[in-house]
Amino acid sequence: MLVHPTHERLVALGLAGMAKAFEEQRTSPDLAALTFEERVGIMADREAAERDTKRMTTRLKFAALRQNACVEDIDLRTPRGIDRALLARLIAGDWIARHNNLAICGPCGVGKSWLACALGHKACRDGRSVSYQRVPRLFEAMALARGDGRHARLLKSLARVELLILDDWGISVLTQSQRIDLLEMLEDRNGRASTIVTSQVPVDQWHEVIGDDPTLADAILDRLVHNAHRLNMTGESMRKIAGKQALDADKNPVNS
Incomplete structure (x- = not known):
């Protein structure tokens, strides 16, 4: 399967969470009914969750x-x-x-x-x-x-x-x-x-x-x-x- 250029750009920008959410939305027909704002909100929430997880992992490793x-x-x-x-x-x-x-x-x-x-x-x-x-x-x-x-x-x-x-x-x-x-x-x-x-x-x-x-x-x-x-x-x-x-x-x- 070809990688979408937007997915590549998100990864290049260090937005791994948004990139994952973007791919999930592309491959999930159920999300097509959502509004633009709702879909962007899901991507932003996923990015925030990914970053929180990384920071938590770093803190535990240091501790x-x-x-x-x-x-x-x-x-x-x-x-x-x-x-x-x-x-x-x-x-x-x-x-x-x-x-x-x-x-x-x-x-x-x-x-x-x-x-x-x-x-x-x-x-x-x-x-x-x-x-x-x-x-x-x-x-x-x-x-x-x-x-x-x-x-x-x-x-x-x-x-x-x-x-x-x-x-x-x-x-x-x-x-x-x-x-x-x-x-x-x-x-x-x-x-x-x-x-x-x-x-x-x-x-x-x-x-x-x-x-x-x-x-x-x-x-x-x-x-x-x-x-x-x-x-x-x-x-x-x-x-x-x-x-x-x-x-x-x-x-x-x-x-x-």
Whole structure:
């Protein structure tokens, strides 16, 4: 089948969505009854949808979320101490517009990282830039960047992100260089962007995690916690629950 010159021109102009809609209209007799304005409107809507999809794909790729999670799949049936009213406000996303932070704390396996990634995914859908970082690897990357001259550029890129997810905070006590890096990063973001921190350590023990420099610890916590929502999760590990369910399913297979 010959390609229509208008289709080629739309593709050349970078209007892939309109080009697809144009071909669909040419090959669909049902659309012939539509008015000119309606047909152009369909093409414009298709182009807008294509561009939205591309932007969403780009944001998710940049975010590099650890978990394939979305807020619609949050499990509220399993008792985990999740404040539903707070969760609803977090999903709405106004706290990001106000540049507030979020601390998600709880024992291992209760779903802290999954929930943080679900909120990150929702932020991407809302058109916001997101970056997921595991704290130990981030500090390793910052140490390497300091050695090869990329340190300032890395800090600048972290400052620009509208929602930064710092996962696995508090695994070990910070070194002096890590404390300084963290303070610089939070100072650049303070009042300008939002940060989610997940940790097995309760917020009231974070001072000890930062280390034995009380001046830096106070400065870091002031920028991280003073405007932070707190979501304290409890309960049994979701991985253990899933494992038990899988074992039960193996022991009691459903007869087909």
